[in-house]
Amino acid sequence: xxxxxxxxxxxxxxxxxxxxxxxxxxxxxxxxxxxxxxxxxxxxxxxxxxxxxxxxxxxxxxxxxxxxxxxxxxxxxxxxxxxxxxxxxxxxxxxxxxxxxxxxxxxx
Amino acid sequence: xxxxxxxxxxxxxxxxxxxxxxxxxxxxxxxxxxxxxxxxxxxxxxxxxxxxxxxxxxxxxxxxxxxxxxxxxxxxxxxxxxxxxxxxxxxxxxxxxxxxxxxxxxxxxxxxxxxxx
Numbered sequence: 169x170x171x172x173x174x175x176x177x178x179x180x181x182x183x184x185x186x187x188x189x190x191x192x193x194x195x196x197x198x199x200x201x202x203x204x205x206x207x208x209x210x211x212x213x214x215x216x217x218x219x220x221x222x223x224x225x226x227x228x229x230x231x232x233x234x235x236x237x238x239x240x241x242x243x244x245x246x247x248x249x250x251x252x253x254x255x256x257x258x259x260x261x262x263x264x265x266x267x268x269x270x271x272x273x274x275x276x
Numbered sequence: 277x278x279x280x281x282x283x284x285x286x287x288x289x290x291x292x293x294x295x296x297x298x299x300x301x302x303x304x305x306x307x308x309x310x311x312x313x314x315x316x317x318x319x320x321x322x323x324x325x326x327x328x329x330x331x332x333x334x335x336x337x338x339x340x341x342x343x344x345x346x347x348x349x350x351x352x353x354x355x356x357x358x359x360x361x362x363x364x365x366x367x368x369x370x371x372x373x374x375x376x377x378x379x380x381x382x383x384x385x386x387x388x389x390x391x392x393x
Contacts, residue, residue, distance in 0.1 A: 213313075215382075218379040260379065260380075263335055265311065268320070
């Protein structure tokens with residue numbers, strides 16, 4: 169099983185600041201099979217980034233993904249009030265499909 | 277538009293079974309698999325398994341093997357997830373999502389399953 173470890177657990181920032189979220193895999197993940205999701209209370213998770221780099225339909229360009237091998241990053245260039253949420257990385261190339269434990273992005 | 281609509285909240289007693297439905301619309305139903313993911317209170321996302329409507333192939337997480345069954349009804353474009361022998365730690369929000377060996381998009385709105393005596 170591929171274990172995904174996200175850091176930090178909680179990130180406290182102000183609107184307008186840059187957020188950098190990390191996802192480290194216990195073994196190599198092909199870039200095609202790494203995604204990022206945003207999850208807000210009372211809502212379903214929403215796909216942000218597919219295949220490490222590709223923004224999903226309708227996702228603003230302040231969201232970007234990067235990485236390779238075992239280290240992946242989600243960057244939010246300038247935080248908007250609606251970006252404060254929990255973010256999960258996911259690998260879907262190897263069974264079982266696994267998620268990281270999440271990073272909570274909170275308003276400072 | 278592509279949409280997944282799930283059945284309503286359920287309250288079950290320990291030892292009972294629950295069957296949650298997920299109706300798909302807006303795309304070719306047999307082209308994409310459906311996964312099930314749950315989130316227990318205060319916890320993260322946990323993948324439970326997937327089913328491919330084209331051939332009813334399934335892949336269940338080892339944790340649920342033996343007490344989970346996923347099925348499809350192509351006539352109504354609906355996927356079902358049944359979980360048996362419920363325990364209190366099965367209390368969670370259950371989501372269906374389109375995707376297997378690809379990113380999950382979209383997700384259903386979620387179904388809250390509460391297991392309590």
